[in-house]
Amino acid sequence: MSRIQCEKENEVREASRSGLWTPPLREHASRCAPCAEATIVAEFLLHEAEIANSDARLPTSGLIWWKTQLAAKNAALTRATRPITLVTALSFLAVALGLLWLIAESVEITASNGGAKYPAYLQHLLNLYANSAALMMTTGMLACLLLGSLYLVWRE
Amino acid sequence: MPDELQTRIEKLEVLAHHDFQTAAPTIGMNEDAFGLFYDRTARRLWAYLQRVSGDRDLTDDLLQESYCRMLSAKLPAMDEAESKRYLFRIATNLLRDRWRRSQMVNRFTTPAEVRDVDLESRADTRRAFEQLKPRERQLLWLAYVEGSSHQDIAGITGLRVGSIRLLLFRARRKLAAALRLHHAQ
Numbered sequence: 001m002s003r004i005q006c007e008k009e010n011e012v013r014e015a016s017r018s019g020l021w022t023p024p025l026r027e028h029a030s031r032c033a034p035c036a037e038a039t040i041v042a043e044f045l046l047h048e049a050e051i052a053n054s055d056a057r058l059p060t061s062g063l064i065w066w067k068t069q070l071a072a073k074n075a076a077l078t079r080a081t082r083p084i085t086l087v088t089a090l091s092f093l094a095v096a097l098g099l100l101w102l103i104a105e106s107v108e109i110t111a112s113n114g115g116a117k118y119p120a121y122l123q124h125l126l127n128l129y130a131n132s133a134a135l136m137m138t139t140g141m142l143a144c145l146l147l148g149s150l151y152l153v154w155r156e
Numbered sequence: 157m158p159d160e161l162q163t164r165i166e167k168l169e170v171l172a173h174h175d176f177q178t179a180a181p182t183i184g185m186n187e188d189a190f191g192l193f194y195d196r197t198a199r200r201l202w203a204y205l206q207r208v209s210g211d212r213d214l215t216d217d218l219l220q221e222s223y224c225r226m227l228s229a230k231l232p233a234m235d236e237a238e239s240k241r242y243l244f245r246i247a248t249n250l251l252r253d254r255w256r257r258s259q260m261v262n263r264f265t266t267p268a269e270v271r272d273v274d275l276e277s278r279a280d281t282r283r284a285f286e287q288l289k290p291r292e293r294q295l296l297w298l299a300y301v302e303g304s305s306h307q308d309i310a311g312i313t314g315l316r317v318g319s320i321r322l323l324l325f326r327a328r329r330k331l332a333a334a335l336r337l338h339h340a341q
Contacts, residue, residue, distance in 0.1 A: 005321060017303055034325075037332035038300075044281060044335055045300045052203035057216075061194035064220055065187050068227040 006034040016042035083152030087145065094141055185227060194223065197240055200302065205247055208293045210286060214254060222247040244302070245312045248294065255290060284334030292327035299324055 006012075008028055012035045015021045021029075029035040185193070201222065205215040225246050226239075234242065285293065294313060298304040306324075310317040 005325060013300060014303065016300070037328055040332050040335050041296065041328050042300045044285070044331070045296060048207055048282065048285065049200075049203050049297075049301045052206050053199045055206070056199050056202040058198050058202060059216075059220060061191040061198075062187075064194065064223045065190055065227070067220065068224045071224065072228065 006032050008032070009035055009038050012038050013042055016046060083149065083155070086152060087149040090145060090148065094145065098138075190227065193236065193239060196236070197243060198223075201243060201247055204244065204297055204302070205251065207285070208290060208297060209251055209254075218247055218250050218254070221250055225250075241304075241308055241311055244298070245314075248312050249314075251290075251294075281335060281338050284331060284338060287334070288327060288330060291323070292330065295320070295324050296327050296331060 008025065011025055012029050015025055015029075016039055029039050198219065202215060202219050205218050206212060209215055209218075222243055226243050231239075231242070285296075288296070291313070295309060298309045298312060304312065306317055306320040309315070309320050309324075315323070
């Protein structure tokens with residue numbers, strides 16, 4: 001059964017990399033099976049590395065530095081604007097719900113409104129402004145949104 | 157001057173294709189130190205990625221991503237050898253992720269310029285290396301080209317130190333046999 005590793009294999013590897021062979025080590029590498037294998041493999045791979053090194057077309061370090069800085073700035077910007085995005089989304093949701101409620105109420109009033117002198121939707125808006133409960137609800141909703149926004153900004 | 161122009165063009169391309177969701181919270185090295193580190197390591201990393209993956213485009217992508225990730229990480233003070241190990245570990249992990257995602261095993265492309273006198277012969281010997289498993293290529297490259305110790309290889313590849321010796325032996329034996337067969341022909 002063949003040996004897995006020779007105790008001189010690291011020396012052989014280093015000699016192959018540096019090209020600094022001592023005569024006894026060269027002699028050993030020619031007689032020892034693991035070291036002979038290591039030499040063949042090292043010579044092949046080092047030559048491959050040489051070719052690959054000369055083939056490499058690299059971007060400049062400045063470009064990579066700049067790219068990383070840009071990514072960091074964008075990440076910071078995303079974090080900073082997250083509360084604003086959230087509040088905007090909440091506002092849109094609130095407006096959409098408010099509109100749905102208005103439409104639903106208008107349909108209901110139109111159905112029960114026989115000979116009124118104003119169109120149904122206008123009548124409904126007038127009623128809405130006259131109704132203190134609806135105003136309270138709207139004010140409360142806006143106050144909640146404001147407090148939520150302030151909290152999110154404060155957290156950041 | 158052409159280099160500056162190329163950098164500007166590359167910057168514009170980055171702006172055009174930049175993924176604005178990628179996070180890079182902290183930069184732990186100043187630009188000059190990074191420039192020096194990059195000059196010493198970039199060619200070696202490129203060669204490692206190219207010869208292990210066999211894909212030049214992937215290599216270009218992963219090279220940049222590896223350095224960006226390294227710069228973005230919150231790192232303790234490291235000497236150059238540790239930084240290089242860390243860089244190679246990032247690159248190896250990225251490579252592994254790409255393999256997992258695309259199930260890519262061998263996608264070797266011919267290098268743009270092969271400087272050997274005997275091109276066919278060189279291509280044949282290269283094929284012997286390409287036929288190894290990606291992990292075997294990684295181990296051999298790290299051990300024989302980068303001169304990494306078993307412990308370093310374990311740190312870079314995520315394998316156990318104890319299993320490196322045997323895996324390396326098998327890979328070396330396989331490659332040596334293929335190279336000998338080629339030389340015999």
